[in-house]
Each structure stands twice: as C-alpha cells, then as structure tokens.
Amino acid sequence: MKPAPFTYHRARDVAGAVSLLTELGEDAKYIAGGQSLVAMMNFRLARPAHLVDLGGLRGELAYIRDDGGVLRLGALTTHHQVENAPLGPGFAVLRDAMGWIGHLPIRTRGTVGGSLAHGEATAEWCLLAVLLGAEVVVQGTAGVRRVPAEELFLSFFTTALEPEEMIVEVVFPRPAPHAALTEFAQRRGDYAIVAAAVDLEAERVVLGGVAPVPLRVPEAEAVLARGGTFAECAAAAAAAIDPPADGSGGADYRRALTRTLLVRACEAAMRR
C-alpha cells in the first residue's frame, strides 16, 4: 500500500498550476487535500506520474464569501472550514451537511473543489452543488468557464473537466433556507448507501447512491410542485429510480432507504 513512483510539483498560483498540468499532460493530476486521491494511489488504483500540489494556493483559494445571497467558496476551502463558518440561515444546509463527510481528520484536509473534481456519486458536495444549482468556476488553458453543477458529473468518478482544468470556485447563486441533506450508512462516516437532499423552495430532489452520478428526480420534484405530501414525494422518488445492488444493499433496500431518507430530509428542511 505504497504509491507508484511520481514526481511532485508545487504550484505557486492558479495560472502556473494550469500551465504546468498542460505541459505535463494526461499523466499529471492536481492534489488538494488528497483524502481520496492518496488512498487510491496507495492501492495503486490511481498512478499519476506527476502530482501538482495546490497546497500553496490556499491563501488565494480558501475562502467563504456571502455576497448578498450569493455564496462563493474558494476551491481549497476545507469541509471543516465550512462546518465552522458563520453561515446564515440561507446556507445553513451546507454547514449542517459537513458532519456527514467522513471523520474530523478527513474534514480538516479534504476540500470543496477536490470533492467535486473527484465526482463520487454519494459525495456530499456533489449532491449539494446539484441541489442548490451551483456553478463551478473552472480555469483551463482557454481561460475561465462556469460549469453548472448538473452538467459536471458524467459517470462514476467522471466529470466534464478537461485534464488540465482546475476548479477555482463554487458559486451557490441563491439561499436555500429550507433545504436539507441526510444519509444512511451502517457506520457514521462511511460512504452513504443512500443520500437524500431536498430544497423545498426550489422544489429540487437529489439522491446519491442510486445512480452513477448525483441524481435529480423529476418525478419526486413534481410531487413537491403540486403540493403533495413528503411521503408521496419519497414514494415517487423510490418508484422512479433504478438503483444498483452491491455489498452494501440490494436495489429494493436502496428504494426503501430512499423512501425513509427523503421524508427525513423534507421534514428537516421544513423545520429550518
């Protein structure tokens, strides 16, 4: 469980990081908190020839700014920083969701941008970004572009980012005072078997663990839109999905969890 050989580079600024990665080619990867990448490297499931460490950009890219109802998070902001940020009721959903991410040591190193770029389908940031209609600000050789979160996740651990593109910021365009995320796993801190997130005002429902990407469920959203009950919403979601079966649970179990968790998420969102 030691990584394959790689060359370590430390970036000084965003532009330098992007040009370095462009120069190094596809065998190069950015490393931020390293909480997923290093484990994969230790198992030699990932074997980048070059790592470009973004740790030096923390001064530039670790920030939490509330610009009049638009929340901007620098890509290198840690989960722990968000967990402890004085976010108002409009974005309390983000702060409260942080407790679901792994364990404290993981949260002190893992970053918002790193989690989104990794694209794990039950990752809290991926679900939250889709739920709140976030825009992911990305810098590449061609300059800066803004990718809607819903268009970011393509498949298992696969995003719409070009290899050299780097997430620099995530923009949450509107407050979500009645939103919530909840999960179930057998142990606290595990990857969710199913995660459910809801924004009652935006009438959005997003599930994790039931598809290769964070999944919006229009059938469940329609129930919210027509003023249906939370139980109806959850039932519609459970009926609409085609979840996978694996060691953590079968498809029926994931449907059952969806019914339970989505009601819980709706109730928590309502209570806020």
Add this chain to the structure above:
Amino acid sequence: MSWVGRSAARREDPRLLTGNGRFVDDIRLPRMLHAQFVRSTIAHGTVTGVDLSGTLAVPGVVAAFTAGDLAVDDITAVLDRPLSEFVPTAMPVLARDRVRFVGEPIAIVLAEDPYSVEDGLEAVRVTYEAGMPVLSEEQALAPGAPLVHAAAAGNTLVDVSMFATEGIDDIFAAAHRVVYVRSRTGRQNAVPLETRGAVASWDPRAEQLLVQTCTQVPHQVRTVLAECLGLGERAVRVVVPDMGGGFGQKCVVGREEIAVGAAALRLRRPVKWIEDRRDALTASFLAREQRYDVRAAFDAGGRILALDADVVCDMGAYSCYPFTAGIEPLMASAELPGVYRVPAYRVRGRAVTTNKAPSAPYRGVSRPQIVMVMERVFERAARELGLDPVEIRRRNLITEFPYAGINDVTYDPGSYLESLNLCEQMIREEGWYERQEQAAAEGRFLGIGYSCFSERTGYGSGAFAKRKMAVVPGFDLAEITMDLTGGVTVTTGTMSHGQSHETTLAQIVADRLGLDLAQIKIHQGDTDRITYGFGTFASRSATIGGSAVARAATKLADRLLRLGAYLLETDDVELHDGHVRRRDDHGRALRYRDLAGIAYLKANLLPKDAEPGLTASASFDVHGDGTFSNAAHGAVVELHPGTGRVEFLRYVCVEDCGVAINPQVVEGQCRGGIAQGIAGALFEEVTYDAQGEPSCASFIDYKVPTANEIPDIEIRHLETPCAFTESGAKGAGEGGTIGAPAAVLNAVNDALRPTGVELDDTPIRPETVQRAIGANA
C-alpha cells in the same frame, strides 16, 4: 491494603500515551531491507511459472526468492488423532506449486525501501493454471468437489464424533418438544490495530538469528523458526516489543515470520516485513465461519433433556500452528452444553478446508457461536412452550458445583444464576419492560435480549492433552530476581499484547513481597530470558502465568524471610514495606537492599547452606479442566423500520472472573470484548466473490464498528474466587466477545416478534432487518 483488587493505574500507559512505546515498525536497523510478498491472485490452482527477472531490475530491489530458492521446511500442525479424525496438512512457507487462496505468499521481494519493494512486486510475472475454487462448506462437502489438499478426502481436515449418550435417540423420540436451530456465522478478521510484522537479523557474534516480531507466542515462533530453518533452538532468539493487539490472530505462527528469518539468514542483512492493511484484511488469519444444526429435546416444564449437534467450521486453506484446524470444531464440540444441565449429548464436529485465507483462534474461539446457538435454543423453546425466556434458563442453569458435565468437563464454582438474576433485575428496575410495551403500542420495535454463559479459562496441560494436541500448551514459568537496590525483575513466559500484564502481574508480586509497583519490573517477550513459555491466549495469563509469578514471588519471599531471620537472630520475622522485621520488635528490621547487599556483595556473611544472590523460579500448570468465568449480558435495542438500523438503548454486563486483580483492567477487557462481539453480531464479515476474490480489502468494506456504533456498557462484578489459582483469579480476556452476539441476536429477535421473523445468522445486516419489518409488519 493489598494491591490485588485495586484499580492501579496502568504502568504501560505513560510510555504508550506519550508516543514512547516501541512497536515492530519502530525498529530500524542499519542496512535493513524491506520485504513484501508476491501473493496469489487466484483462489485455487497450480503455479506454472514465477519470473523474477523484471523484479531484480527494479531500482532498489536487492533480492527476490521463491520457495525453491529459500528451501525451508513446511509448517505442519498436528493432532494426536487417527487419520479418520484428523488429516495433517503442510503449510509451505512460500507456495511450492499449488496455491490455495487469494493472497497466499508465492515469493518474497526485498528492497532498500518500502516503496521500491512494492514496485518490485508489480514486476513479478506469475503464471497459473487455475482450478475450480472451493468457497463454502457446502461446496467443500459436496460429492465430487475439487480437493483443496489431495490428502483430505471430502475436504475434511477434522471429523470427530463425541459423547453420544446411550439412548439419546429414544429421548428425542419421547420428548414433549424438540426445538431446532440452524445458525451460520460470518467469517471474521480479528483486526488488531497493529498488523502483523517482523524484523529478522543475523547476529554473527551471538551466532543467533534474532527475530523481533509481534507475536502472542514467542517460544512457539522460535520452535517453528528452528524447525523450518534447520537451526538449533539456541541459535534463534525471538523478542517481542510493544504490541498493538493480537486477539488470537498472533497466537499462531505466520509463514511470513519464517520467510523473513530465512531471507535474513541468506542475505546476512536485517529484513523488515510490516503487513499492510490490505494483506492483513485478506491474507492473514481469519476465523468464525461456522454452521450449526442443533436439535434439543425438552420436557413440558422446559427442562432440556438432550442435545444433538452437527457443527461444521470452514477453516480456509490451512491448519494453523500449533492449534490445527481442530481449534474451532473441537472447542465447539466440547463446550456446547455450556452453563446448562444437559443430561444427554451427541455432537459431530468437522473442520473443512476451502480456498480462503486460513483460520486461527480469535478471542472466544467458537464460544461466541455456541453461546449464541444455546441461547437461541432456549429462547425458541421458551417461545414454543409459552415460558418466560429468563425463567426457562433458570430452570436449566447449573447451580451446584463442582458440576460434572455430560461433555466430560468438570465445572468449578461460578455464579450462573446470580449473574442472570442481577442482569435481569437491572433491566427490569430501569423500566425497560414497560418501555417495551409502550413502544409496541406506538408500533415501534424494541427488544430485550439476554445471554448467559461461562467460559473455560486457564487451559492447562490437562485440558489441551484431552484435545489430543501434539504440542500441549499448558504450564508456564516465572523467574524473579531481587537486585542490589531492593527491587525485583520478574520474567514471565506469558506475553501481553495489550492486557496490562506489566501492571497486573506486578500487583500480584507486590502483595507477596510488600513492595510498591514502582519497585517491580515485569519482563516478557524474550526467549533468551526465560526457558520456555506458551505466551498469551485462551485467557491463561492471569490464571496460569499469574500463578507462576505468584509462586516465584513466594519463593523469593521465603528466602528473604530466612535470610532476615538469620541476620535478625529470630525465627519470628515478617515482610513489611520493603523490609524484613522482627514481629516482636518492629524497630529491628533490615531493608531489602541491605539483604541484597549481603546476598550479592558480602556472601561471606550468609549462612553456610545459603546460595548467594536472591533469585527464584517457579512453574504453574492446571491438570484438571481449568476454571470457568461466567457472565450474563442484557441488551435493549430498537429497530428502525425505515433503515433497518439496530440502535442500542442499553447494554449491561454482570461478570464474574473470580478475584479481579485490577477491576479497571477487567472492565477494559469486558468493554473491548463486547465491542468485538457486537462487531460480529451486526457489522463485520469477510466475503468473497464467485472466483474467491476477497471483497474486503479496506475498512470501507470490512466494517469494524467505531466508538460511534458501540453503546455505553455498564459492568457489574460478582466474585466467585477460583480455588486453585494463586490469586483466585479466573480468566477475563474473552468473555465480552463470547456473550455479546447472543444477547444482541436475542434482543433483535425479541424486537422482531410482531413480524414473526426469527433470525439465527450473523452478522445481521440492516437490509435484513428492514426487509423483515417491511414485509411483515
């Protein structure tokens, strides 16, 4: 006030808690190489080629060896039983041609650093001819199944039928009621926090191979090293540094320990191997995968009349040394009747071999299962006979001691009934039965479950000889020496891997010699410092090791008294607070350091017949059936229908380990044991895919519960002293693990009562609970 019975602060803690412990991985020697193993990627087949040429070209790699290169003897564990009952099978240090599980070591690669060695592993080319894997006991026992070992027909390593009370079939035929339980338990890994590891080096001056390894059984590792490498035992020294747990996984000899020894001999360079977590989870020693088919006959009053059991243990690919594949089925067969008066008994116990990582003892060894099975038997009988589940136990518990069991075991006194009664009383007085009724009225699923059990500890030569082990562990030795400053060093053959022996053994010595703990040093884990020992497993250290230490201390005390009496010119002397003094005149006393000064530096002043120096040694063994600790556990759980989560609302344990040398240490043992029992009941299982690839390569998939999942546990103590151990202590190391699965399973089943579903297998997954309630509530 005596030291025994006091929760003295752990003497290990200051160094461990400040990061000053020294574990195997902390050892760094000059010119040390790092070793890892090329491991089989298939579950069953023949190795047709191993090409190491690419590996030797990897920068940093120094050497790589196959079985042919190392040419060491196989490890073979044996029982003194006929071939019809036991088939010996050799475990090669490195696979010779056949591979029998994914992860089996095929070659050892040695490099200058731990990174290069893994690059080297990747460059090895192994070719195989794959065979059909045997992956379950059903597959193993199926007619025409592929054979894991050519010598083991029907893939059966152990097949022992025992007891078979005359007329038992007639009892079943005439019984008022016959209850059936079929139960399966999942394969588990003991998961010591510190994985296995060893550093081997050749000492040319001592002409010794020094192997520093984290083992529970240093002398057995020495014996196997000497045998496999063709060395005299005097040419091997095994030293054990601090250990981060073992739980039985380290009380067997690992083939990797032998391989690093062989590599160090060959290269004349120190070799370190630290097992990584992936190997620890997939390719070390596992345990616990068993199937029980049990019938029990009852009369109308709920008294058990007969017990008939078929036990099959899936022991994986090899017999472990020294216990063999018999460890689980023989334990299960001998102990199944447990704390109950069973008048007739028949059992068949088998060990089958499969293409999975081999099994070793794991804390409790079969007793978590047999207690679970027996407690299910009584719960089911209570249900079927309309009796209270606690009351039916009361009617069947052994209450008079010594009790000669149908299983040819004599039980020494315990508090079986008292512990169950106190446990139930605690649950009842806290109002859990009322809360359960209220919950039921609200449509919630709250369950209360108990387990009641004893645990044989202090297995001596007598008990292990009855099992017909070729290597009969049993006795232990202790040596004690007083130094010139009046303190003592005690050397023991037992080996603490987290049990606080430096504290508890010192407490025993302190009482015998009138010394403070600070004046006592406990030394363990060095085969050059004590003649022999059997290490620490089977809850033997307080009972057997502690008794040997107590006897050695008593002998030293006698010498001090005799020397003091001579020097103080009276026969009437006593030991007090580091002095020998006259009973009639406390002012006339000699400090121990004064006595030591004479014994070592002024031997001319000693009586004529006295030996110089102040040293003593002693041994202790148990020739009978050992001593039985006992306990009752009570669990209250709530099941959450929407997720299948099992939430603990209460957990109580009433334990009786005789005299608790250090109650805090006993409670630590209980809590940790219960956590591991809950782990087996609800969380952990090593699973394999259809090709025999293990599915648990990390803690993502092997779900060791954390402090978040383990409830607060209240522990109460009863004390029925052991009559024949020196301190009155019984073993306390395993009970928590033994009692927890049954209590949890019973509580879950109690909660599931409205659904009509009964679960007899572990681990119980949330999915299973959710389905049971969802489909039936």
